[in-house]
Amino acid sequence: MGRNGSIHTIVLVLVMLIGFGAALGWPQYEKHRTLVAAQKALDIGKSLAFAEASYKARYKAYTPDFELLGEALPCPVERAEGKIEMVCKDYTFSLAEGNLVRVAHKSYPKWFDINIDEGSIDCSHEEGSLVGQHICARVDLAGSNN
Known part of the structure; x- marks a missing residue:
């Protein structure tokens, strides 16, 4: 028994x-x-911004419909309520304010704005969002797969 x-x-x-x-x-x-996931989403956003710049060079305007860019998209494009977005597992991608590719997280109040004209990236989050602060502090904004 022992x-x-x-x-x-x-x-x-x-x-x-x-x-x-x-x-x-x-x-x-x-x-x-x-x-x-944030780094992958940022890299996809950079690729979209590059494709948008090429599209503008040809057609003199950006397109909110990423399917018109002639690139293979990793996620489906959805059209609802007047918005066109590419919707992936954790992030949505859209053209905002005419020249920004917006990469927004579905659950956390965090997003990347990629300014196509300036070639700049802004990582933003709502004030007090610890997850947003953590991601923005740790993701490599300068790194590029392009």
Whole structure:
């Protein structure tokens, strides 16, 4: 009976250690996943901005319909309530204010504005948004896949 109790104790300790490790590791994993998704969304937004600049050079205007850019799009374009957006898992992409590619997160109050004319990127978030602050502080705005 002493051995049986020892095995149960060892199993209980192992289960507790695994649970404790998962409890500490899961938030870090989620932060990393959120940053990877933000960087990917930013890279897609940069590609859209480049395609919009090429489109404007040909047709003298930007288009809110990304399907007209002649590029393979990673997500479907949706048209609803007078808005045209490319909708991905975590982010939506749209043409805002005529010359901005807006990359907005679906759940968090955070977005990237890519100014096509100036070639600048602004990472913005609502005041007090810890997730927005964290993402804007950690994402590489200058890095480019283009």
